[in-house]
Amino acid sequence: MATAELRAEALLTVREESYLLIVWRRFRRHRVALVGAVILLAFILIAVLAPWIAPYDPYAQNLLLKNAGPSPAHWLGTDELGRDVLSRLIYAARISLTVAFVVTLISQTTGALIGAISGYFGGWVDNVIQRVVDFMLTLPLLPLLLTVSALLSDVTLPGLTREWSSVVIIILVLSLFGWMGSARLVRGVVLSLREQTFTEAARALGMSDLQIVIRHMIPNAMAPIIVSATLSLGTVIILEAALSFLGFGVQPPVPTWGNMLNNAQADMWTQPFKAIIPGFCIFLTSLSFNFVGDGLRDALDPRLKR
Amino acid sequence: MQRDGREILLEVRDLRTYFFTEDGVVKAVDGVSFHVRRGEILGLVGESGCGKSVTSLSIMRLITPPGRILGGQVLFDGIDLLKLPEPEMVRLRGSRISMIFQQPVSCLNPVFKIGDQIAEVFQVHEGLSRIEGWKRAIELLQMVGIPDPERRAHSYPHELSGGMAQRVMIAMALALGPELLIADEPTTALDVTIQAQILDLMRELQRRMHTAIILITHDMGIVAEMCDRVAVMYAGQIIEEADVRTIFADPQHPYTRGLLGSIPVMGVVKPRLDTIPGTVPNLINLPPGCRFAPRCQARLEHQARLGNRCLEENPPLFHTGPGHQVRCWLYR
Numbered sequence: 048m049a050t051a052e053l054r055a056e057a058l059l060t061v062r063e064e065s066y067l068l069i070v071w072r073r074f075r076r077h078r079v080a081l082v083g084a085v086i087l088l089a090f091i092l093i094a095v096l097a098p099w100i101a102p103y104d105p106y107a108q109n110l111l112l113k114n115a116g117p118s119p120a121h122w123l124g125t126d127e128l129g130r131d132v133l134s135r136l137i138y139a140a141r142i143s144l145t146v147a148f149v150v151t152l153i154s155q156t157t158g159a160l161i162g163a164i165s166g167y168f169g170g171w172v173d174n175v176i177q178r179v180v181d182f183m184l185t186l187p188l189l190p191l192l193l194t195v196s197a198l199l200s201d202v203t204l205p206g207l208t209r210e211w212s213s214v215v216i217i218i219l220v221l222s223l224f225g226w227m228g229s230a231r232l233v234r235g236v237v238l239s240l241r242e243q244t245f246t247e248a249a250r251a252l253g254m255s256d257l258q259i260v261i262r263h264m265i266p267n268a269m270a271p272i273i274v275s276a277t278l279s280l281g282t283v284i285i286l287e288a289a290l291s292f293l294g295f296g297v298q299p300p301v302p303t304w305g306n307m308l309n310n311a312q313a314d315m316w317t318q319p320f321k322a323i324i325p326g327f328c329i330f331l332t333s334l335s336f337n338f339v340g341d342g343l344r345d346a347l348d349p350r351l352k353r
Numbered sequence: 354m355q356r357d358g359r360e361i362l363l364e365v366r367d368l369r370t371y372f373f374t375e376d377g378v379v380k381a382v383d384g385v386s387f388h389v390r391r392g393e394i395l396g397l398v399g400e401s402g403c404g405k406s407v408t409s410l411s412i413m414r415l416i417t418p419p420g421r422i423l424g425g426q427v428l429f430d431g432i433d434l435l436k437l438p439e440p441e442m443v444r445l446r447g448s449r450i451s452m453i454f455q456q457p458v459s460c461l462n463p464v465f466k467i468g469d470q471i472a473e474v475f476q477v478h479e480g481l482s483r484i485e486g487w488k489r490a491i492e493l494l495q496m497v498g499i500p501d502p503e504r505r506a507h508s509y510p511h512e513l514s515g516g517m518a519q520r521v522m523i524a525m526a527l528a529l530g531p532e533l534l535i536a537d538e539p540t541t542a543l544d545v546t547i548q549a550q551i552l553d554l555m556r557e558l559q560r561r562m563h564t565a566i567i568l569i570t571h572d573m574g575i576v577a578e579m580c581d582r583v584a585v586m587y588a589g590q591i592i593e594e595a596d597v598r599t600i601f602a603d604p605q606h607p608y609t610r611g612l613l614g615s616i617p618v619m620g621v622v623k624p625r626l627d628t629i630p631g632t633v634p635n636l637i638n639l640p641p642g643c644r645f646a647p648r649c650q651a652r653l654e655h656q657a658r659l660g661n662r663c664l665e666e667n668p669p670l671f672h673t674g675p676g677h678q679v680r681c682w683l684y685r
Contacts, residue, residue, distance in 0.1 A: 170418070243459060244454055244456055244459040244460050245459060245460050245461055245462045245463070247415060247454070247460075248452075248454060248460035248461070248522070249462070250415055250446065251413055251415060251446055251447065251451065251452040251454075251526075252446065252447035252451065252474055252477075252525060252526070253443055253444060253445070253446035253447030253448055253474075253477060253478060254443070254447075254473075254477055255440075255443050258477060262473070263462050266462075266464050266465070267462070267463070267464050269464070
C-alpha cells in the first residue's frame with residue numbers, strides 16, 4: 048500500500064504542467080506565428096484604444112483642408128472631405144476587426160453545431176445537411192455576396208442609422224455564407240468520436256443525444272475549431288474589405304479599410320500611400336491571422352507530444 | 354413476482370437482436386430469456402462473439418444501426434423497457450440501470466477532469482450545480498477507494514491507470530444507487546492483481562448498496578468467485594443456466610463441460626488442458642440443428658442414441674433440476 052501511494056504522489060507532481068502551458072510552449076517555437084500574434088495584438092490594442100490614440104475625430108470634416116498631403120498636424124494627410132486619414136485608419140481597425148470577430152463567432156459556432164449534429168445523428172439528417180453544405184459551397188461566393196448585399200443595401204434596421212445598419216447587415220451576410228467550412232470539419236471529427244467508447248458510456252449513464260453533442264462532442268473538437276476560426280478571421284477581413292471596396296459593404300462615413308481603399312482611388316496617382324496604407328493593413332492582419340492559425344494548428348495537434 | 358424467495362428485478366424474454374449487414378443478417382441474440390433477482394449477481398458467460406455484449410446493450414437499448422431489436426420483452430421492475438419512450442429510457446439509464454465496460458480509460462471523455470465527469474451524472478439526473486456535483490464526486494471517489502480524492506478529481510483520464518479508471522467508472526455507474534449494474538467484462542483489460550481489487554470493490558459495493566449485477570465474462574474463475582447464478586451463452590442463445598454450485602459440480606451441456614475443462618484445476622495434473630475443437634459458427638449461416646453440434650464431442654459418442662437429430666433440430670431448453678436448464682438433446 049505504501050508503495051502504491053508513493054507512486055501516486057510521484058505522478059501528481061509530474062503532471063503539474065497544464066495543457067495550456069504545453070500549447071503555449073509549442074506555439075512559441077513557431078516564430079512566424081509569434082510575429083503574427085504580436086502584430087495582431089498591436090492591431091487589437093489600437094482598435095480598443097482608438098478614442099485615446101486617434102489625433103482627431105474620424106468624422107470631423109474640415110473643408111478648408113481637403114486632400115492634403117502629410118504634415119506634422121495630419122501625418123497621413125486628409126481625405127476629400129478634409130477628415131484626418133490616420134484617425135480614420137485607426138477607427139477602421141475597430142470596424143474591420145469587430146466585423147471579423149463577430150462573423151467568425153457566429154459562423155463558426157453555428158457551423159460547429161450543425162456539423163456536430165450532422166455527424167452524430169448520421170443517416171438522413173447527415174445526408175440532408177451535407178447536401179445543403181455542398182450546395183452552398185458550389186455557389187460562387189463573391190458574386191453571391193455582392194448580390195445579397197446589394198439587395199440589402201437600402202435596408203435600415205430599426206434604431207440604427209443607414210451606415211450602421213450596413214455594418215450589421217454585412218455581419219449577417221458574411222455569417223450566412225461562412226459556416227460551411229467548420230460544419231464539414233466538425234462533422235468529420237464527430238464521425239470518429241461517435242465510434243469511441245466514451246460516447247457509448249455517456250449514453251449508458253443516461254445522457255441524451257443533445258447533451259452528448261454539446262457536452263462531449265464539441266469540446267473534443269475544440270482544437271480544430273479554434274484553428275479554423277483563426278483562419279476564418281483572415282478570410283472575413285478580406286471579404287469585408289472587398290465588399291466595402293466595391294461599395295456594397297460598410298457604408299461611409301463609417302470607416303473601414305475597404306471603403307478607405309475605395310476612397311483613395313481618385314488620388315491613386317498623386318497620393319498613392321493613401322491607398323497603400325489601408326491595403327497594407329488588410330494584408331498584414333489577414334496574413335497574421337493565417338500565421339497564427341498555422342501556429343495553433345501545430346501547437347494544438349494532440350498527436351505531437353511536448 | 355416471486356421465485357425462490359427474492360423478487361425478480363429483470364426478466365428478459367425471448368430477446369432477439371439482429372444486425373442487418375451487407376453480408377447478411379447476423380443473429381447476434383436469438384431468443385434469449387433469463388432473469389435477475391434483486392441483489393443477485395448473474396454471470397453471463399461465453400466466448401467472444403457469442404452475443405453477451407449485444408444482450409447487455411439490448412437491455413440498455415443502446416443498439417445502433419445496423420443492429421435492431423426485433424422482438425422479445427425486457428421487463429425491468431415490471432416495465433417493458435423495449436416499449437418505453439426514449440426520453441424515459443434516457444432518464445432510466447444511469448439512475449436505475451447502469452453499465453460499465455471493458456476499456457475503462459476510453460470510456461472517459463479525454464478532455465474533462467474526472468471530477469467534472471462524475472459531477473455531470475448528478476447535473477444531468479438530479480439537476481445539481483457543478484459545485485454540488487463536484488462535492489458528491491469526491492465522496493464517490495473516496496467510496497471506490499481512490500487515495501487523495503480531492504486532488505485526484507482534478508486528473509484527466511489519460512493520467513489514470515486502467516484500475517483507477519475502472520474505479521472511476523464504477524463510481525459514475527453507482528452514483529445514483531441503481532438497482533441493476535451491467536458489467537461487461539469489467540476486468541478483462543486489467544492486470545491480474547488489479548482484477549482482484551476491482552472485483553472485491555464491486556462485491557463490497559454490491560453488498561452495501563444491494564445492487565443486482567449482470568457480470569459478463571469469459572473467465573470461469575471470476576464466475577466461481579463472484580456469481581450466484583450463471584447463464585452460459587453460445588452463438589446467440591443461452592445453452593445452460595444454473596446456480597453457480599451446480600454449474601461447477603454438475604455441468605451438463607457439452608459446451609459448458611468444455612469451458613470448465615479448459616481451465617486448470619489446483620492439484621489435478623493434466624498433460625495439457627482440454628480445448629474445444631473448431632470455432633464459433635458464423636452467425637449469418639447458422640446450422641439448422643443444434644448450434645454446437647459441429648464441434649460437439651458428445652454427439653459423436655452418443656450417435657447411436659441420438660441419431661442425426663442434433664444436426665437437424667435445434668433443441669429447446671430442458672429442465673434437469675431445480676433452476677437448472679440445458680439446451681441439449683442428451684437431456685430430453
